[in-house]
Amino acid sequence: MTSSPRGPAAPGTARVPEPGAAFWVVKVLTTGMGETTSDFLVRTFAPELVVPAALLVLVVALVVQFRARGYRPATYWATALMVSVFGTMAADVLHVGLGVPYAVSTAGFAIVLAAVFITWWLVERTLSVHDITTPRRETFYWAAVMATFALGTASGDLTATSLGLGYLGSAVLFLLVFAAPGLFFAATRRGAITTFWIAYVTTRPLGASFADWLAVPGARGGMDLGTGPVSGVLLLLFVLLVATLSIQSRGSSGGRTPLRAASPEEAA
DSSP states (O other): OOOOOSOOTTTTTOOOOOSSHHHHHHHHHHHHHHHHHHHHHHHHHHHHHHHHHHHHHHHHHHHHHHHHSSSSHHHHHHHHHHHHHHHHHHHHHHHHHHTTOOOHHHHHHHHHHHHHHHHHHHHHHHHOGGGOOSSHHHHHHHHHHHHHHHHHHHHHIIIIIIOHHHHHHHHHHHHHHHHHHHHHHHHHHOOHHHHHHHHHHHHHHHHHHHHHHHOOOOOTTTTOOOHHHHHHHHHHHHHHHHHHHHHHHHHGGOOOOOOOOOHHHHOO
């Protein structure tokens, strides 16, 4: 069988996955694993080495993602995972290294995310993930993704520590916040783009709070399983799910995900 030639993706080829059930499961896995993996790395190795190394790996992953000829599960989710790991480190550096309160960093990252969305809308007139079919739109998409991860990290730490909810309490809170947009959309079939991005932002503190609850010592309200073991289990689940998605992707459309026409509520 002859392989496809390298080059730009064909017009109309989607570069990111459809937000179905599998998408949300893997997304939560990446957020939880990013949190515990980041903590494990910076506590095991010198942060001065680990943080730049994570940034380098993230840059490489983004380059590979942008060079892909369309959505590839392994490439996309490896990039999302590195965004999660580095986003956690960046938010932690602001608080631990520079002493920025979680409330301030949460507000700051929210402003950054709003600026990305406003600029994206002014340039492209759409924020729909079903329309990520050009390099420019994908650039806006990944900028928004990185901002959501940093915002989610800061907000999760804000509720767990500064507001005293603890990691399990924060996880339950964000689970409810995550479910609300989906229930609203299911009931009304309106606001698809808005509800998607609300849920997307919420998956970060949701997954991170659950992972922290499993990993941190009992004195901090956790199960004391350790960041290493929790990261290892989440990584195994992540690899199995992404491998399954890759096999399914190769079995349909030759590994490419065609662009689905936007529904009326998505276009609104």
